[in-house]
Amino acid sequence: MGQPSHISLPSFRHLQIQGRFSIVTTRHLEEATRKTIDQSIKEITHHFLQRPTMEPSKDRVVFFEPQNLRIYADGRIDRLSGEEIVPPSPHAEAGVRSKDVVVSPDTGLSARIFLPQIPEPTRKLALLVFFHGGAFCLQSPFSPRYHRHLKAIAADSNVVALSVHYRRAPEHLLPTAYDDAWEALCWAAAHCDGDGPEAWLNDHADFSRVFVAGVSAGGTIAHYTVRRAGVDGLRGLRIVGLTTVHPFFDNGAVPDKLMEIIFPTRIKSGDPKLNPSKDPEVGRLGCGKVLIFVAEKDMFRKRGWAYYEALKESEWNGEVEIVETEGEGHVFHLADPTSEKALALMKKLVSFLKQK
DSSP, X not given: OOOOSOOOOOXXXXXXXXXXXXXXXXXXHHHHTTSOHHHHHHHHIIIIIOOOSOOOGGGOEEEEETTTEEEETTSOEEEOSSOOOOOOOSSOBTTEEEXXXXXXXXXXXXXXXXXXXXXXXXXXXXXXXXXXXXXXXSOOTTSHXXXXXXXXXXXXXXXXXXXXXXXXXXXXXXXXXXXXXXXXXXXXXXXXXXXXXXXXXXXXXXXXXXXXXXXXXHHHHHHHHHXXXXXXXXXXXXXXXXXXXXXXXXXXXXXXXXXXXXOTTSOTTTOTTTOGGGOTTTTOOSSSEEEEEEETTOTTHHHHHHHHHHHHXXXXXXXXXEEEETTOOTTHHHHSTTSHHHHHHHHHHHHHHTOO
C-alpha cells in the first residue's frame, strides 16, 4: 500500500489536556515534512494524544510485588495469589473431614481443623498445630495449596491438624502473627481437660503428643511459638516436636520494601524475631525434638543451616536434625506435591509426626 502524499496537521500552538500543557510550535510542522510518515505519526501521538502520567492519588500504586501483592495509596490491598478459598469438608474427603472454627471473635483469629478417619472411637490422636507460609502476607489455611497439604498430612500421619489463620501483614504488622499463633496454641491447650469449645479437640486430640509446624513464614512463626512455650510455659499440653520447612529467616536478601510492609519496626542488622541465630534465648525451646528442612536452591537455605547450628551450640538439650533437598527451591513440595523429592520430604515429615 502506498503512503499518502500529504497529511493535514493541526495548527494549534498549544493544547491543554487535563491540567497538563503540551507545547507544539510551527517548527514541529516543518520538521514533520522532512521525516518519515511513521515518525511523524509517533510525534503527533506523543504531543496530542498521550494520557497524563499522574494517576489520581487514591489509585497510585505504592507497592507492587509481581504476581503477589499490590498496595494503593489509599490503603487498598490486592492480593494477587493465594486468595482462592476451598470450603471445608464436613464429610470425609479422601478419608479426612475438615471444618472451620473461630479462635477469637475479638480479633477474627480462626483456624481450619482436619480430622482423619479414626478406627477406634476411643483412641486419641496426636495434635499438629500448623502455620501456613506466604511471606506473612499471603495464603491461608483455606487456600487450595494449604488445604491440600494439611489434608495429606492428617491422612498420612493420622493426626488432628489445626491450621491457623493468623492475621497477615500489611494490615497487621509483625509481631501480630506471633501473638495470634500463641493465642491459637493457648486456645488448643484449653481443651486438654475435655471441656473446650471445640468437640473435635475435646474428643480426639492427645495433648501429651503435640507438634508445631510451619512452612516458610509459617516455619518462622512455629519456631517463635515453641520458643515462647519454653520461656513462658503452657499448662495442659506437651510439645513433642517442632518442624520448620524452608523457614523464612531474614538473611538480608529479602527486599527492604517488602520487609517495610511486614515488619517496619524490626532491627535491620538482624532482628531476633526474624533471625533466631541472633536470639540469646534460642535454646529455650519448649520441645525435645526439632526437624528442619532446607532446599539447595532456596534463598533461605543458609539461614536454615545457621538455625541448626545455633540450636546445637545453645543450652537446649534436645535433638535436632536437618534435611536438605538437592536441586530444589523454596517450597517446591507445595508447587509439585507428587514429585519424587516432594514425596520423600513428606515421608520424612510423616515419620517425624508419628513419634511418641
